[in-house]
Amino acid sequence: MAAGRAADGRGSKDAPTAARRERSSASAPAGAPGRGRRLAGRPRPVIEAVRPQVEGGRYPAKASLGELVVVEADVFADGHDELFVELTHRPGDHGAGATVAMTPLPDDRWRGTFAVEALGRHHFSIRAGVDHFATWRHDVAARAAAGQDVTVELEVGAGLVKAAARKAGPEDRPRLAALAEQLVRAPRGLESEVDATLARDLGAAGPSGAAPSLHDLLDAPGLAGLMARNRPPGPVAVSPDLTVRVERERARFGAWYELFPRSTVTPDVPGTLAGVVSRLDDVVRMGFDVVYLPPIHPIGVTSRKGRDGVPTAGPDDPGSPWAIGLGRGGHTAVHPDLGTIEDLDRLVAAARDRGLDIALDLAFQCSPDHPWVADHPEWFVHRPDGSIRYAENPPKRYEDIFPLNFDTPAWPELWEALRAVVEFWIGHGITVFRVDNPHTKPFAFWEWLIATVSDDHPEVIFLSEAFTRPKVMKRLAKLGFSQSYTYFAWRQGSAELEAYMSELVHTDVADYLRANLWPNTPDILTEELQTGGPPAFLCRLVLAATLGANYGIYGPPFELVEHVPRSAGSEEYKDSEKYAVRHWDLERPDSLAEFVARVNRIRRENPALHRDATLRFHHVDNPQLLCYSKTFLVEEPRYYGAGPAHAPRDPNTVLVVVNLDHRFVQSGWLQLDLGRLGLDPGQPFVVHDLLTDAHYRWADNPHYVQLDPDVVPAHIFRVHRPDDPAAPGGPR
Amino acid sequence: MAAGRAADGRGSKDAPTAARRERSSASAPAGAPGRGRRLAGRPRPVIEAVRPQVEGGRYPAKASLGELVVVEADVFADGHDELFVELTHRPGDHGAGATVAMTPLPDDRWRGTFAVEALGRHHFSIRAGVDHFATWRHDVAARAAAGQDVTVELEVGAGLVKAAARKAGPEDRPRLAALAEQLVRAPRGLESEVDATLARDLGAAGPSGAAPSLHDLLDAPGLAGLMARNRPPGPVAVSPDLTVRVERERARFGAWYELFPRSTVTPDVPGTLAGVVSRLDDVVRMGFDVVYLPPIHPIGVTSRKGRDGVPTAGPDDPGSPWAIGLGRGGHTAVHPDLGTIEDLDRLVAAARDRGLDIALDLAFQCSPDHPWVADHPEWFVHRPDGSIRYAENPPKRYEDIFPLNFDTPAWPELWEALRAVVEFWIGHGITVFRVDNPHTKPFAFWEWLIATVSDDHPEVIFLSEAFTRPKVMKRLAKLGFSQSYTYFAWRQGSAELEAYMSELVHTDVADYLRANLWPNTPDILTEELQTGGPPAFLCRLVLAATLGANYGIYGPPFELVEHVPRSAGSEEYKDSEKYAVRHWDLERPDSLAEFVARVNRIRRENPALHRDATLRFHHVDNPQLLCYSKTFLVEEPRYYGAGPAHAPRDPNTVLVVVNLDHRFVQSGWLQLDLGRLGLDPGQPFVVHDLLTDAHYRWADNPHYVQLDPDVVPAHIFRVHRPDDPAAPGGPR
Numbered sequence A, B: 001m002a003a004g005r006a007a008d009g010r011g012s013k014d015a016p017t018a019a020r021r022e023r024s025s026a027s028a029p030a031g032a033p034g035r036g037r038r039l040a041g042r043p044r045p046v047i048e049a050v051r052p053q054v055e056g057g058r059y060p061a062k063a064s065l066g067e068l069v070v071v072e073a074d075v076f077a078d079g080h081d082e083l084f085v086e087l088t089h090r091p092g093d094h095g096a097g098a099t100v101a102m103t104p105l106p107d108d109r110w111r112g113t114f115a116v117e118a119l120g121r122h123h124f125s126i127r128a129g130v131d132h133f134a135t136w137r138h139d140v141a142a143r144a145a146a147g148q149d150v151t152v153e154l155e156v157g158a159g160l161v162k163a164a165a166r167k168a169g170p171e172d173r174p175r176l177a178a179l180a181e182q183l184v185r186a187p188r189g190l191e192s193e194v195d196a197t198l199a200r201d202l203g204a205a206g207p208s209g210a211a212p213s214l215h216d217l218l219d220a221p222g223l224a225g226l227m228a229r230n231r232p233p234g235p236v237a238v239s240p241d242l243t244v245r246v247e248r249e250r251a252r253f254g255a256w257y258e259l260f261p262r263s264t265v266t267p268d269v270p271g272t273l274a275g276v277v278s279r280l281d282d283v284v285r286m287g288f289d290v291v292y293l294p295p296i297h298p299i300g301v302t303s304r305k306g307r308d309g310v311p312t313a314g315p316d317d318p319g320s321p322w323a324i325g326l327g328r329g330g331h332t333a334v335h336p337d338l339g340t341i342e343d344l345d346r347l348v349a350a351a352r353d354r355g356l357d358i359a360l361d362l363a364f365q366c367s368p369d370h371p372w373v374a375d376h377p378e379w380f381v382h383r384p385d386g387s388i389r390y391a392e393n394p395p396k397r398y399e400d401i402f403p404l405n406f407d408t409p410a411w412p413e414l415w416e417a418l419r420a421v422v423e424f425w426i427g428h429g430i431t432v433f434r435v436d437n438p439h440t441k442p443f444a445f446w447e448w449l450i451a452t453v454s455d456d457h458p459e460v461i462f463l464s465e466a467f468t469r470p471k472v473m474k475r476l477a478k479l480g481f482s483q484s485y486t487y488f489a490w491r492q493g494s495a496e497l498e499a500y501m502s503e504l505v506h507t508d509v510a511d512y513l514r515a516n517l518w519p520n521t522p523d524i525l526t527e528e529l530q531t532g533g534p535p536a537f538l539c540r541l542v543l544a545a546t547l548g549a550n551y552g553i554y555g556p557p558f559e560l561v562e563h564v565p566r567s568a569g570s571e572e573y574k575d576s577e578k579y580a581v582r583h584w585d586l587e588r589p590d591s592l593a594e595f596v597a598r599v600n601r602i603r604r605e606n607p608a609l610h611r612d613a614t615l616r617f618h619h620v621d622n623p624q625l626l627c628y629s630k631t632f633l634v635e636e637p638r639y640y641g642a643g644p645a646h647a648p649r650d651p652n653t654v655l656v657v658v659n660l661d662h663r664f665v666q667s668g669w670l671q672l673d674l675g676r677l678g679l680d681p682g683q684p685f686v687v688h689d690l691l692t693d694a695h696y697r698w699a700d701n702p703h704y705v706q707l708d709p710d711v712v713p714a715h716i717f718r719v720h721r722p723d724d725p726a727a728p729g730g731p732r
Helices: A002-024 A032-039 A132-145 A151-167 A173-184 A196-202 A214-218 A221-229 A273-285 A341-353 A371-375 A411-427 A443-456 A470-479 A494-506 A527-547 A593-605 B002-024 B032-039 B132-145 B151-167 B173-184 B196-202 B214-218 B221-229 B273-285 B341-353 B371-375 B411-427 B443-456 B470-479 B494-506 B527-547 B593-605
Strands: A046-051 A061-064 A068-076 A083-091 A098-101 A109-115 A120-130 A242-247 A254-258 A290-292 A357-362 A391-393 A396-398 A432-436 A461-465 A483-485 A550-554 A616-620 A625-632 A652-659 A666-671 A684-689 A695-699 A703-707 A714-720 B046-051 B061-064 B068-076 B083-091 B098-101 B109-115 B120-130 B242-247 B254-258 B290-292 B357-362 B391-393 B396-398 B432-436 B461-465 B483-485 B550-554 B616-620 B625-632 B652-659 B666-671 B684-689 B695-699 B703-707 B714-720
Touching (some): A046 A120, A068 A083, A068 A120, A083 A109, A173 A214, A173 A221, A196 A221, A273 A593, A290 A432, A357 A411, A470 A483, A470 B046, A470 B068, A527 A625, A527 A652, A625 A666, A625 A703, A652 A703, A703 A714, B046 B120, B068 B083, B068 B120, B109 B120, B132 B214, B173 B214, B173 B221, B357 B411, B494 B625, B527 B550, B527 B714, B625 B666, B703 B714
Parallel strands (some): A254 A290, A254 A550, A290 A357, A432 A461, A461 A483, B254 B290, B357 B432, B432 B461
Antiparallel strands (some): A046 A068, A616 A625, A652 A714, A684 A695, A684 A714, B391 B396, B616 B666, B652 B714, B666 B703, B684 B695
């Protein structure tokens, strides 16, 4: 890993090079002196495999406001000496840094943490060196314990303390001098009684009130800090400077609701941005955080697609919102049927009043009628016959869309124009963007756009809609997208779901990719939803909302269990809103809105569900059942603070069991990893089903569960320690 | 991974920086022009996750003479364009480079290979760009197949061909011109008949002899090369320059035999280097390649250890060879009892005559009587009482050894002195060194020493004896050691052995660490060997010799089944040769020498056993049995050539089954991965047991095996395809 490179590289690489150079110059001697200067102060420790890290620091890792960033690295040296390992972190590019000691884990791994409480870039690096005093202290204790004479060793220790005293300020110097004194004047070795004042100063305590001995003094809590503060200069290995980019909490935790403004139509009101305002209270009632609108711009007429995407539109067909641009209206215009820019401003304000974000769609492509086609023909690909190349994936054709030509020599103007589009909407209060097909535009463009925009507007969130190959999807996340759509919609069965979520959460992917889980989108009506009935919708909702801190649904089709495809084998909706205005009866008694609301309320009330890092799967003896937990515990290594990063005021553990079979009752035995749940084996505990309000008293393993898809296909348990005051009443 | 950095980094990072810079300077415009210059020719592909690679190129990866180095990388770009990916490689630091096309694997992975036929460093890098012609050819074919009119597309293609023609030399230009001509003059699109000469030149053939069409021409084998040769300049992504260090074959494949020269004593001859010469034919008969001698230098008398390592030696105790130095004799002297430097020269020559390497021990530490103690006191640690610090791992003490102080300010002289020791023995024909406890000396020293020595003597092999923590062990391998001792001796049971060997062979560890497997050493008599009797020795020998291309035994104790520990729970031998001269009766009827010879002959005759990369484990339904194979097949991705890297003249597959239970007969059913064995399902095949000479005709799966530890605890099958002329006669 690249961290290792600079870690011990600087010196190490010199030596051979220098040696070669000097041997090749006949006049020079063996060359040691020359190398001597070059290599003086070579550090012995190695720092490797630093996390979080994206391609050796090529990209910033991701963090969010209030998060406690957990830094780990392999740090080790030759021999048996003890090391000191420090984590230095610095908010922003010029902020003042702070340094904390890292603590050893098994297998030469070290861990340190720092809180991030400002948006933007934070830098961190690791320093490591040999801790001669700690090494001496460990060895002298071992020798004494073996009954060896340590007189001379105590002199050695005194020498180390004196060296520290020479470096120390007036505050510490007297104590260090006194300590050195004690070490040379120790008639009975470590058993020798020590000066009471010094012992008190360093917090040394003798066994059961007896006068503290030198042995006690060396174990005194105050001693390590005293010596660390006054460590004499010595060779230190330093990792490269690494970066985390801190975004607001919404980047890490949020429930999205996608709706087509033009379908907010009611018998008397046409679908408009004003209509969206009238839907907001609904959306709030359902508990969502982000309302995402497909493109709201004028729609081209040339080659406009008709209902169900047929090549030719009828006179009343509204066309696809992704065929952007008509007349003078392009990416910064509002479709006249939807209203005006002022209506958009009113919508944004109304949403803000309700604590909602409005997310707009960035679809960087044009209809043949987009003003840029006439104003900037150089931004498009022209064929020999003079025509402009429309979008194709041969033999598929999308005549209603002209892709932009990022290979144009005029690309700098194109890049700036696209950035201006983003800045325009930011100017109107939009801080969340869902980006359409980013994988069909150059990586370098996105890296530049996101870096440039977030330097000025660190609050802006970009969601990548790249349903493409895994490595392309990951690259977009690495280069800066805040969140990414995933393959979740197509992952079925307990093995597939566990493997996929584990890859996202427990590999280095977690350093750069934040998953946003969608059971459906206007382009994706999975076969499972087509055939599984309401139980499939409930199941996929619970999975998305509890496996993912970020998730979203495309409604009203989702809560109204819309499940008919355009044709057999297609994932397109019949009468898709992409090409038609739909009238939705939100009052339908079979609407899942209430269930959605309940699940979102559970999400909000349980901080364990506000992050993905603590996701763990538990064994069930029935593959039709999936069992997993998320925790919000101080001990949790990847624990994230909800607000400012401190120990949670109220530890929180959620255990979910889902029946993946939409037709039959399934039951099985859970084998819980109690440690992961913050429980002590043997201790009984209470699980409270937040969906049904039932609660049970459990202890140890295994536990029987049974789920009927036609009632509720899942348990979402809050797990209470027996001593938890918030635990519900007695057992059933 | 660091490769990704330069891959698309150079441009990408500029853009935002430049943009920021320009926005911050009020006078400048949006800054596009400035960026324009900086970013012109930005490459769209990304190159990531290049193998082989050690810490992003910080260290060279390992290869050996005649090896076919297999390079893989993730290469992908935005959109759907086809890419060209090329591997450029260059022997030495100034050699001429060659370029080969890489071929696509699933999941955006690409592979290319190059042969290394010179010792020392070879460099390689990867280039990738968009292949506009291949993209066009793919798309036009798809359009035509869908019955779309491609007239205009053919003009587009003609444009690409003309661009190539402008770049082409007189050789290719006429053909390209002719091709362009065909494309614009194609009345019936791809169905149009094409000029016969051009078609013949490019190797185009019509269906069943019919006149070739444009469609056939675009599929012609000669076309891709023609266009690739004349590719117009365009943006290209380039990976960092990476390195492999090529060592001789012995670094990859060899059987080691360790013996104490002083124990070659016979009733009439004392143990000397001359005695070792008299043992060489034995060693050759047993089939070993390397004879490793513990230190042959004068041994100190101060604090000399007695028999079984007791603190005080008797008058006749010879002391530990690792307590180096007496009088004027240090690391470049030969112990007078063993003979003279001339005897060593004679031994080296005698070994060379027999195709053997003599390996010496580099133990960089001194006895209190070493000349350096007087001549260079500054190379040792002095305690306040004036004494020199002896080796300790408190509370353990090694008073007969003074460690060298690598923290001394005089370290450059110390480094050079140690290098001089190595050069001295190289001067006497030694090219293999077993390095004692390298993990107790600084990493930087070893990196410098190995790099410096192998620049002048690329044939020299260093074996790292670092029985320490995993990451320290790996670091030493990364920084340059040719081979490493491993934890093999302590890995037991099929699960443990499979997991450990898989880590060594199938993870990135394989890029830098070559395992050398030892069932025993003078320091390691495992409990398994203490208690398992001869079957344990046979079992561990077969495992070491067939799991590892490099392995070794410490003899005669191994073949004479020496198994009594110094004390219960100890891994030290009773009457260890480390502290005593032993008389071995090599003629004992129960000696395993014959079995060892047979196993080593099998190793030598089967190239599949000359490398580790092809090791694969196969399923057995009995955990007491371990089943694995090694292959030497052209298709094998990590195939290594035995001589110069070409397809093996004689494909070779070895299948091993070992009974890990030393007491009872074990039987089970094998489920072979036939593809891994180069076999076609359904095809019968012959397995020939090279230990017992039995052979069986098998087909498909499963296969029954039964092994009696008291007869032979293993099968070493050679697997023959039915058509293999070398297959033994009919079935039994």
